[in-house]
Amino acid sequence: MTARPLGVRVRKGATTLSFLAPALIGIAVFFLYPLGSAVYFSFTKFDLLSVPEWVGLDNYRRMADDPFLLQSIRNTLWMVVVFVPVRIIGAIGLSMLLTQLKRGAGFFRTLFYLPALVPPVAATIAFVYLLKPGTGPVNHFLEKVGIDGPLWFNSPTWAKPSLVLLGLWAIGDLMVIFLAAVLGVPSSLYEAAELDGANAWQRFRSITLPTIQPVILFAAVTGVIYTLQYFDQAAVAGSIASGQATVGGGISSNFGFPEGSTFTYPLWLYTVGFRYSALGYANALAIGLFVVALGVTLILLRRAKAFTGEEA
Amino acid sequence: MTLVASPDRRIHRQRRLAWIGKHSIAIALGIMFVTPVVYLVLLSLMTSDQALTSDYWPNSWHPENYVRVFEVTPLPRYLLNTVIYAVSSTVLVLLSSVPAAYALAKLKFRGRNPLFLLVICVMMLPPQVVTVPLYLMWARYGLTGSLAPLIIPALFGDAFCIFLLRQFLLTIPSEYLDAARVDGCGEWRTLLRVVLPMARPGIAAAGLFQFFYCWNDYYGPLLYTSENESSWTLSLGLASFHSVHHVDWNLVTAATVLAMAPLIVIFFFAQRAFVQGITLTGFKG
Numbered sequence: 001m002t003a004r005p006l007g008v009r010v011r012k013g014a015t016t017l018s019f020l021a022p023a024l025i026g027i028a029v030f031f032l033y034p035l036g037s038a039v040y041f042s043f044t045k046f047d048l049l050s051v052p053e054w055v056g057l058d059n060y061r062r063m064a065d066d067p068f069l070l071q072s073i074r075n076t077l078w079m080v081v082v083f084v085p086v087r088i089i090g091a092i093g094l095s096m097l098l099t100q101l102k103r104g105a106g107f108f109r110t111l112f113y114l115p116a117l118v119p120p121v122a123a124t125i126a127f128v129y130l131l132k133p134g135t136g137p138v139n140h141f142l143e144k145v146g147i148d149g150p151l152w153f154n155s156p157t158w159a160k161p162s163l164v165l166l167g168l169w170a171i172g173d174l175m176v177i178f179l180a181a182v183l184g185v186p187s188s189l190y191e192a193a194e195l196d197g198a199n200a201w202q203r204f205r206s207i208t209l210p211t212i213q214p215v216i217l218f219a220a221v222t223g224v225i226y227t228l229q230y231f232d233q234a235a236v237a238g239s240i241a242s243g244q245a246t247v248g249g250g251i252s253s254n255f256g257f258p259e260g261s262t263f264t265y266p267l268w269l270y271t272v273g274f275r276y277s278a279l280g281y282a283n284a285l286a287i288g289l290f291v292v293a294l295g296v297t298l299i300l301l302r303r304a305k306a307f308t309g310e311e312a
Numbered sequence: 313m314t315l316v317a318s319p320d321r322r323i324h325r326q327r328r329l330a331w332i333g334k335h336s337i338a339i340a341l342g343i344m345f346v347t348p349v350v351y352l353v354l355l356s357l358m359t360s361d362q363a364l365t366s367d368y369w370p371n372s373w374h375p376e377n378y379v380r381v382f383e384v385t386p387l388p389r390y391l392l393n394t395v396i397y398a399v400s401s402t403v404l405v406l407l408s409s410v411p412a413a414y415a416l417a418k419l420k421f422r423g424r425n426p427l428f429l430l431v432i433c434v435m436m437l438p439p440q441v442v443t444v445p446l447y448l449m450w451a452r453y454g455l456t457g458s459l460a461p462l463i464i465p466a467l468f469g470d471a472f473c474i475f476l477l478r479q480f481l482l483t484i485p486s487e488y489l490d491a492a493r494v495d496g497c498g499e500w501r502t503l504l505r506v507v508l509p510m511a512r513p514g515i516a517a518a519g520l521f522q523f524f525y526c527w528n529d530y531y532g533p534l535l536y537t538s539e540n541e542s543s544w545t546l547s548l549g550l551a552s553f554h555s556v557h558h559v560d561w562n563l564v565t566a567a568t569v570l571a572m573a574p575l576i577v578i579f580f581f582a583q584r585a586f587v588q589g590i591t592l593t594g595f596k597g
Contacts, residue, residue: 015499016421023412023431026468031434034442034449041445048451094341100334110583111342117575118349119528121547122568126348129355129565135366137351169348173590180591222436229438232530236551243554266440273444274535282444290441297436301429 035290042284047277059284069285071260072268075160079230079264083164084223088216091174095182096204098175109179116172124236127166128153153241156261163233163262174219181215182208214303221300228293231270234262265289349572352565360560374562378570381563387570389542390549397462397533397545398526404466405473405522406515412469413477414503418489428478435471439531447535457540462532466522473518479592480514481507517589520582524575546571 017024042059044052063069094112098105115123130138131152139149150158189207198206209216238257255271256263269289273282355363356377358370381387415421416428450461484507492502508515530547537543550567553559559567579586 013421016415016419019411019415019419019499019503020427022408022467023469023474026408026465027430027434027471030446030465030468031442034445037445037448038442097334097338097341101338102331103335104338108338108342112345114349114576114579115345117524117579118572119547119550119575121528121530121550122571123348125550125564125568126352129561130348130351135364137366137368140366169345176587176590177593225436225438229440231440232547235534236530239551240554266438269440270443270535274447279444279448286441286444289438293437293441294433297433300436301432 038283038286038290041280042287043280044283045278045280047279052280055280059281062281063284063288068260068263068268072263072265075261075263076228076230076265078160079163079227080224082160083167083227083230084220086164087167087171087174087223088219090168090171091178091219092182092212092216094171094175095179096208098179099182109176112175113172115169118170120170120232121236123166123170124233125240127162127169128237128240131162131165153237154258156259159237159241159258159261163237166233166237174223177219178212178215181212185211217303218300221296224296225293228289228296229266230264231266234264234267238262353569356562356566356569358562360562363560363562363565377562377566381559381566381570385553385559385563385567386541386544386549387567390544390546391570393459393537393543394527394546397459397529398523400463401466401526402519402522404463405470406519408467408469409473409477409518410508410511410515411503413474413481414507416474417478417481418484418486418507419499431471431474435475443535450536456536458543459537461536462526462529470522473522476518476521476589476592477511477514480517481511484510513585513588514592516582516585517592520578520586521589523578527571527575 041052043054043056045055045058046052098109098112101108118126130136133139133149133151133154136152138152142149152158152162185208189211190203193203193207235255239254242254242257255267265285266289269282269285272278272285351368354368354370357373357375358367359372359374362371416424416431446461447456450456455461455464488506488510489502492506497505528547529545530551533543533545533548537545538548546567550564550571553564553567554561
């Protein structure tokens with residue numbers, strides 16, 4: 001950059017700063033400062049009434065033999081391994097189907113998208129009700145066709161798969177992203193493949209998939225991040241299925257119902273912090289979450305060029 | 313598109329079968345996607361006794377449930393709080409995020425790329441990471457138990473909103489801005505007079521997302537307002553209706569339908585801005 005008079009540069013800088021000031025303050029006050037505090041607090045022990053007392057690595061050692069933490073990590077990992085790929089496959093499947101429809105594609109797109117508009121709490125209530133073991137319509141229907149339905153949200157084995165069903169139902173956002181990607185595949189590629197005699201599956205395997213691969217990566221990373229902070233549906237499903245208070249005096253004692261099977265990592269963090277008031281330990285858990293989430297984010301940022309777009 | 317269909321009848325029949333098959337799958341899936349919502353609506357019109365059975369169809373119709381739920385539950389309060397939260401947060405977030413997004417998309421300055429990466433990090437990292445220190449901060453000012461901790465941060469931009477707006481502003485050709493600058497417009501004038509009118513679809517999408525986010529937010533209200541029921545929002549109230557207030561299921565589902573209805577109405581009016589916005593959040597192909 002060529003040197004310009006100091007006055008001009010200062011004025012330009014001031015203008016730029018005036019655009020950015022609110023956001024810079026926001027990032028500092030609501031992100032960097034609490035992140036720094038969390039790191040510091042993670043080496044201390046305190047509750048809402050006491051002042052932080054330095055305990056060194058105690059909180060991190062405590063993580064090593066916390067059976068509830070282990071369970072919550074297992075649950076969150078399960079969600080990462082099942083929830084994320086199932087949703088991606090479902091979204092690709094739906095968008096492929098939509099591109100194949102010659103009639104009413106727009107109508108079906110809206111229909112498939114609609115559940116994504118339902119507030120998560122409302123959707124969870126609906127699913128707990130639909131899947132109620134005794135009187136729910138789903139098991140009622142299964143019984144009619146001769147299948148003994150599972151206990152869904154009331155069974156430790158089926159509670160997480162029920163959450164996956166709920167996530168599949170609200171797949172609209174992901175579907176729209178994949179639909180845009182699939183429609184963006186140049187049709188000349190398909191025509192060439194068809195001339196070479198490739199069937200539909202081969203065309204999907206060797207043309208569609210490789211072309212939308214960056215979108216799959218994006219969906220996988222954001223999906224993992226989403227799963228790491230998965231809270232609302234697990235909290236509400238556990239509380240409502242157990243038939244107990246969700247926020248009696250603020251904190252539920254029924255998170256994780258049944259038998260801790262829906263206890264995700266963030267739920268445990270919340271419980272440790274705001275039910276047991278073990279704020280130092282909660283911050284150590286937060287830093288653990290931060291490290292994992294940052295690692296996953298970096299995978300995406302390494303492909304930052306695709307993400308940040310062209311220069312202005 | 314496809315090769316000229318051979319007159320061979322076999323191929324013709326195969327095509328027709330495939331057509332029928334694909335549309336049948338679509339119809340079956342469509343039914344599965346709408347059934348839960350239809351079921352909720354039916355349930356909300358039953359008597360409280362019938363709502364406990366496994367019936368799908370109301371024996372008698374009770375639209376008055378939608379009136380009763382306003383009378384026997386604190387729904388009006390929850391609704392008001394949710395509207396206050398969602399509307400004020402959306403307006404403030406747009407006011408504070410548009411200039412930042414403009415700077416990141418269209419102004420050249422040192423540290424622009426690192427700043428953008430920082431915005432992405434803030435957007436991606438789970439909110440739970442900074443929950444405890446933030447809660448302590450708000451508690452120190454005596455603001456927990458109110459909507460303030462949910463609304464005040466909107467004054468200082470939102471990472472996702474900034475990201476989305478920046479992606480949209482990148483699609484506006486810089487020539488328009490250069491022309492304005494040559495005409496002697498300062499950067500703020502350029503933003504207000506030239507960029508804002510062109511960025512309306514992007515701003516609409518960002519605003520919609522923020523509104524929906526606040527309307528649906530459960531974690532924030534649970535964290536900051538659960539200690540004071542007069543500050544509860546819809547999602548918090550819904551989750552506790554049956555268990556805390558022993559509200560009948562037909563009324564719970566009526567409230568649930570009321571919570572989703574505005575979003576679906578808004579969607580039908582703003583479908584294009586919406587779909588465009590979602591596409592913007594993804595990779596550029």
